[in-house]
Amino acid sequence: MLTLGIETSCDESSVALVLDGRQILANVIHSQTDHSKFGGVVPEVAGRVHLRKIVPVYRQALSEAGVSLDDVDLIAATMGPGLIGPLLVGLTFAKGLAFAVGKHFIGVHHIEGHIAANLLEHPDLQANHLTLIVSGGHTMLVEVRRFGSYEILGATRDDALGEAFDKVAKLMGLGYPGGARLDRLAQQGDPKYHRFPRALLKEGYQFSYSGLKTAVALFLAKLSETEFERHKADIAASFQEAAVSVVVEKTVRAALERDLHDVSISGGVAANSRLRVLLAERLSAIKRRLFYPSVELCTDNAAMIAAAGFYRYQDEGPGELAINAVPYLRLDE
Ligand code: KG4
Ligand code: ZN
Numbered sequence: 074m075l076t077l078g079i080e081t082s083c084d085e086s087s088v089a090l091v092l093d094g095r096q097i098l099a100n101v102i103h104s105q106t107d108h109s110k111f112g113g114v115v116p117e118v119a120g121r122v123h124l125r126k127i128v129p130v131y132r133q134a135l136s137e138a139g140v141s142l143d144d145v146d147l148i149a150a151t152m153g154p155g156l157i158g159p160l161l162v163g164l165t166f167a168k169g170l171a172f173a174v175g176k177h178f179i180g181v182h183h184i185e186g187h188i189a190a191n192l193l194e195h196p197d198l199q200a201n202h203l204t205l206i207v208s209g210g211h212t213m214l215v216e217v218r219r220f221g222s223y224e225i226l227g228a229t230r231d232d233a234l235g236e237a238f239d240k241v242a243k244l245m246g247l248g249y250p251g252g253a254r255l256d257r258l259a260q261q262g263d264p265k266y267h268r269f270p271r272a273l274l275k276e277g278y279q280f281s282y283s284g285l286k287t288a289v290a291l292f293l294a295k296l297s298e299t300e301f302e303r304h305k306a307d308i309a310a311s312f313q314e315a316a317v318s319v320v321v322e323k324t325v326r327a328a329l330e331r332d333l334h335d336v337s338i339s340g341g342v343a344a345n346s347r348l349r350v351l352l353a354e355r356l357s358a359i360k361r362r363l364f365y366p367s368v369e370l371c372t373d374n375a376a377m378i379a380a381a382g383f384y385r386y387q388d389e390g391p392g393e394l395a396i397n398a399v400p401y402l403r404l405d406e
Contacts (some may be wrong), residue, residue: 075140076147076386077170078130078379081163082183084114088127088134089375092147094383095193098138100369100376101130112249114240118137120158127166134375142174149382153402154182154210158190177391179382183373184211184404185221186337187235189381190366190374195337196365203323203333207348208340208373209235209250212280212320214327215283215404220384224403226327227278233344234316237282241289243313245305249377255309256345260349262310264347267292269315278323285315316349325355337364341406344371 074270075098078089089100101128108114135141150167153160164180171178187206191198198293212229221341232240235252242251269288274282289312293301297306303310336356342348343365356363370377 074146075144076149076379076383077145078375079150079163079167080373080375080378081123081159082151084119085373086130087375088131089379090134091376091379094380097128097376099134100374102132102374103130109249112243116156116158123159123162127162138377147177147386149179149181149379151183151378152396153399155183157400164398166239172394178394179386179392180396181378181381186381190370190377191364193335193380194366195364199335201338202335203328204339206340207234207342214278216331221388225405229280229281231281237286237316238287244290244293258306259309259313262306264310264314266307267311269312271319274319291315297357313347317351321352321355328361335362340364341372344368
């Protein structure tokens with residue numbers, strides 16, 4: 074069964090073709106760079122760029138996959154959560170396409186898409202597993218009972234982990250979005266240079282990252298220009314260590330308390346090199362398995378949306394064309 078996936082919830086316009094929820098024939102991603110001068114995604118600008126990009130990206134995906142719309146069985150698009158303008162572009166395009174050519178359509182939850190990125194690449198991941206979703210917009214620990222049935226153990230009270238990376242990267246002059254650049258810089262630094270706070274480390278499964286960002290800002294404000302230049306990599310590594318330690322600690326605790334053998338991570342920050350190493354070490358010490366998607370499937374992409382749409386379609390059949398975009402859509406509703 075061939076699924077055409079469409080993702081436009083934030084600043085990536087992406088269209089993919091995925092066979093049977095597992096084999097990626099094409100996964101074209103256009104990442105908007107128009108927001109870097111503003112230091113964050115401007116929703117109105119994002120919506121307009123999606124409008125310009127969605128058709129060329131769609132055509133490129135079909136051509137890379139070597140298929141035509143006739144070959145497609147199901148059209149899946151992100152319906153939320155996300156920015157309303159961007160969501161509407163992809164969702165309306167998908168519904169229009171499905172209606173015009175009489176194909177089945179299904180709306181996909183963006184976070185369920187991130188969860189499906191692991192299922193797509195790791196057929197041996199147990200249906201009942203623990204997943205940590207860490208992206209620019211979300212920080213969430215979830216017990217997946219089976220695909221489609223979720224219990225949210227905890228989420229962030231304020232900033233998301235990726236947001237903290239981006240804000241600190243911006244403070245350090247690394248541009249926007251700077252998470253990946255900060256990761257690279259931190260690889261040359263000393264994580265013990267300064268101990269930044271680890272909020273709520275021992276408490277429950279909730280997260281808080283706004284205080285860490287403020288702590289870095291206050292630390293930077295006290296440094297001279299030369300001290301900053303000399304210790305840039307050390308500061309990046311120290312921030313990263315604090316940021317990552319908290320999600321690692323809580324993920325390990327949840328795997329034990331919930332007695333879950335398999336753990337997956339997804340979302341843009343799942344690409345972080347320190348998170349992968351630290352979590353792998355800690356989980357292997359308690360004999361748990363760690364799964365993560367390849368880097369291209371960590372950040373927003375349509376292949377994960379196609380896979381999630383396909384799995385949901387297996388359970389529920391096609392969705393309604395009457396659905397609308399929902400900017401705040403809970404995973405467990
Ligand atoms: O999943 P994603 O594309 O968008 C959302 O759904 O939010 O995640 C993007 C986020 C950005 O905050 C970006 O800076 C961060 O993921 N990111 C990273 C790395 N690569 C991407 N953060 C830390 N280390 C990385 N290697
Ligand atoms: Zn995302």
